[in-house]
Amino acid sequence: MERKVAIVSHVQTKHSSDIGMPRERMLFNLVKELHNKVGITRHDVDSYVLCSNDFEAGRTISTVFEDTPVGAYMKDETKVEMDGIMALIYATMRILSGQFDTALVVANSLGGSQFRPFLIMEYQLDPTFDRQVGLINELNAGAFQARSYMDKYGLDEWFLDAISARLLRNGAINPYALRSKDDATPEYVASSEYYYEPLRKLHCYPFSDGACAVLLACGEKAKELCEKPVWIKGFSNSLETCRLGERELYTSPSTKQAAEKAYKAAGISDPANEIDVAEISAKFAHQEPIICESLGLFPEGSAEDVAKNDLAEITGKMPISPSGGGICTYVFSAAGLINVAQCCQQLTGEAGDAQVPNAKIALAHGQDGFCAQHNSVVILSSEEG
């Protein structure tokens, strides 16, 4: 990479199961807030990458009504229809190409109040084989994946309860989180109803309304626009097959491959020691260890040990999702971008009670698809390097 790209600023909504306003108003308010925070107008932004989903919006070309409220009139705007972290990656490439100096990334969905994410996922199934049989949905596929991990490493359900409890407690100190409980215990999580054994209600993501906007700029411009730019040091993404039966669900080779490339770009050789904090997109509790292990942050099959020794706590050796992660908020289309925003807070020392001391290198993860079929990794740093 000849050019350097940094995050100038970021904003997110107070996520909710019903945000109570039209999508256009939500986006207008959000981007206006970002403009005011940075002290710019829409004329200072060269390029826009939006991220939303036609199925969720119930409209073909979901961005038709989004580009005016975000200020993209007569601008070079495009749309990525994946997880929001991919919109950030595309925006970074647009700046690296030298064609633009700034890019605004905006991702949103109203999965809480408008269209249920489980239904959005139904339309992702193969239309000829899987969808018509009607046996597979996101929830039971998730349950299969949890069971696959438990069987592989001989674990019972306790680690799922412990992960959710930790994340719910983290959510309580995140002002943007939808769901939280400041005194959550594994017993409390285990008292929630089964959705699909072994997954209980509190092992699954809540349906969320929300949006996130991140402003990127090339190095020189970023330094002009803000005091503490967060530098994008490396990223990658990778895709597995959509045939669940052909995958080993207890592990995530696509995460592993994406991480290897991102680490190489960022010059990281020992991720578990070099990365200070990670925000992981886990839609279900069991996905957190599967993804973290593929990222090389914990040994394989270590979910129970990690929980027992508090390794993933904010005060632990390898803090995972201080924001509360996917168990507290999962804004479809925006989740990975929100992880990036949370990492930025950590790196600029603005994370409040959730602050990991001296965080310098952070990892943001995003995923799409059944059992995290597609995974993306972004490495961020407070130092230009």
Added chain:
Amino acid sequence: MGRRVGIVGVGQTHHAAHRLDASGMELIAEAVTRAFDDAQITRDEIDAIVIGNMDHFENINYVDMWALEGLGAFMKPVFKVTTGGTTGTTIAACAFYSVASGLFDRVLAVGWEKNSESDTQAAVATCANPVLERDPFAGAIGPLATEYSMYMKAYGATEEDAALVAVRDRNNALNNPYAHNRMKVTVEDVMNSPMLSYPIKFLDMCPRSDGACAVIFASEEYAKKMCPRPAWVHASVVRHDYTHFGDLEWQWMPSLERASAEAYKKAGITNPLKEFDVAELYLPASTTGVKWMDSLWFCERGEAPKLIRKGVFNMDGELPVNPSGGVIATNPIGATGLIRVGEAAWQIMGRARDRQVPNVKKALVTGFGGCSWSDVIILGADLP
């Protein structure tokens, strides 16, 4: 400042109204395999893939995840982009930026649509405001009929001017073995075809097709090795107009005026009519083949009918437009813009066979979609 990017291979399906012999994934595989053959490479040599279509048309969400077997995308970085009618050019732009960023050397761009499995107009209608504008402007024809009516009133253009464009594009399609509608037509045929929405008649309007297109983009270093005459990307510009149809300017097209002006600036074009050797334009109806010539700065506003009547844009004219037959001959929507890019690239590479324009050095490509959204891409035989 970024890397130079060239197109080194193109593949497309034989487009048709109903490709009953192939599933969506097989259509994708057909185009991808042909692009690999055209560039003489294999799947292993592809670093990243960009795919796009319109989700609602085939009712498949996250098509990148489902189509990976047809794409050859297993364990590769994949990007899914989509912007309605402009999807095809959006895909090309994303592939261009991916390579220009320095992160990938060879990127496969794929657009596709299987409209025979879709209720296309019903899906398109959902992009209009449901209360205010879905009734008058539902589907693609309403807005196009409105804008040409206003253009005719303002500048004295006629229905016959549009028919001349329809005759040009449809007869050009006879030279293109991949085209969906291949029929010899006359101005009388067009004028006598059934009225869809005044002043647009059946033979003025694009069809909906099954088909796919794949284009391979490569960095300067690789492009020079892979292709004797790559089509270099000189500019890629997008401009989006207001959302509501009622807010738009109808007698000219501000998004196309601004996108093309910016692209010409980037590519150093000062006299587009003279400097371009060929154009593959996203003209969804023959009427746009009249009206939008103004907005591409080929002439003053309102002067386009004169150029059309003189045959300036015919195969033997000053600037041949749509040697492939264009969108009114072939329209697999998510692929349509990418086919424009692929056809223009073939013109530069000298691989356009019966529809080849001699000695093409600079080619103009446009994409159209959304609510009067415009994409402009400029390709050239010389390094940018």
